[in-house]
C-alpha cells in the first residue's frame with residue numbers, strides 16, 4: 001500500500017493532487033520521474049553510480065540504495081508513471097529530525113537552459129547559497145510527544161540569513177527547542193549527533209575527502225539530508241545520525257574536473273558544524289547580537305518584519321498548531 005511520506009521536508013510533495021514521492025511499509029521511497037529530462041537524468045545517475053566500482057563502500061553508504069524503476073499510479077491521478085525505487089532513509093525511525101541542505105553556491109550549471117539558469121541564479125542570490133555555499137531547503141525537528149515536530153514553512157526556511165542558518169543548525173541538536181522557545185538552543189545533542197567517530201561531522205569529512213579526489217560526477221543542485229532520532233540520543237545509545245545525499249536530477253559528467261562548487265559548499269557546512277561543536281557559546285552570542293538587531297527592526301518597522309524567525313527568536317511568538325506542530329520559527 002503506497003502512501004504520502006510523513007517526514008518529507010522539501011521538494012515536490014504528493015499532497016493535494018500533486019505529483020510527488022510515495023512510500024510503502026517495506027522501507028522504499030518511490031520518486032516519480034518528471035516529464036522533462038530531470039527524471040531520466042536522475043535514473044542515469046543512480047544507474048551509473050550503483051554499478052560504478054570506483055565508488056568506495058564508505059562513500060556508497062552515504063547514498064540511498066537504488067532498486068531500479070517501477071511503473072506506479074502517480075500521486076496526481078495522471079495514471080501510470082515510472083518511479084525511481086529508492087531506500088527510504090527515514091523508514092526505520094519513528095520521530096526523525098530531518099534537515100535538507102542544498103549544497104553549492106550555485107545550483108545552475110552551464111549545460112542547463114537559459115530559463116533554468118536565471119531561476120536558479122535568482123534563488124541562489126535570495127537565499128544563503130551565494131553567501132555560504134549552501135542553503136537549508138527544509139527541516140523538521142522532533143520536540144516531544146506534546147509539541148510534536150517543529151516544521152517551519154518552506155519559504156521561511158529559504159529566507160534565512162547566514163546568522164539564522166547557524167541558529168537553525170544549533171536548534172537541530174538542542175533539547176530545549178522547540179520544546180522551550182524562550183531559551184537559547186542548548187546544543188546538548190551536538191556531541192552525539194554532530195560529533196564522535198560516527199557522527200554527522202565525521203560522515204561529512206569522509207564525503208569531503210572523496211570530493212577532493214573524485215572527478216566523475218558534478219552534483220549540481222544536490223542535497224545532503226541529515227537525519228537522527230532524538231529518542232535514541234536521549235537513551236545514550238550510540239548515535240544513529242546519518243548523512244544521505246539526495247536529488248540527482250541535475251548531475252553532469254565530471255570530465256576529470258573537481259566539483260569545486262559542491263566541495264566549496266561542503267567545506268562551508270563543515271565549518272559551521274565544527275564551530276557548533278567546538279564553541280557553542282560563541283554561536284549563541286552571535287545569535288543574540290543578531291536577535292537584538294532584529295528587535296530594533298521590529299520596533300521601528302513591524303509591518304516590514306519579513307521573517308517570523310525574528311519574532312520567534314526574540315519575542316517568542318511561536319504559534320502552536322492544532323496538531324502539535326509549531327508554526328513559524
Ligand SMILES: O=P(O)(O)O[C@@H]1[C@@H](OP(=O)(O)O)[C@H](OP(=O)(O)O)[C@H](O)[C@H](OP(=O)(O)O)[C@H]1OP(=O)(O)O
Pocket residue numbers: 010011012038102123137221247249
Ligand atoms: O518549483 P519550485 O519553485 O518549488 O522549485 C523547486 C525547488 O523548490 P524550492 O526552490 O526549494 O522552493 C526544489 O528545491 P528543493 O528540492 O525543495 O530544495 C528543486 O530545486 C526543484 O527543482 P528540481 O526538481 O531539482 O529540478 C524546483 O522545481 P522547479 O522549479 O525546477 O520545477
Ligand SMILES: Nc1ncnc2c1ncn2[C@@H]1O[C@H](COP(=O)(O)OP(=O)(O)O)[C@@H](O)[C@H]1O
Pocket residue numbers: 007008009010011012013021029031064086087088089090098100138223225246247248249
Ligand atoms: N531516499 C529518500 N528517503 C527518504 N526521504 C527522501 C528520500 N529522498 C528524498 N526524500 C525526501 O524528499 C524531499 C525531496 O527530495 P528531492 O529528491 O530533493 O525531491 P525534488 O526533486 O522534488 O526536489 C527531501 O527533502 C526528503 O525529505
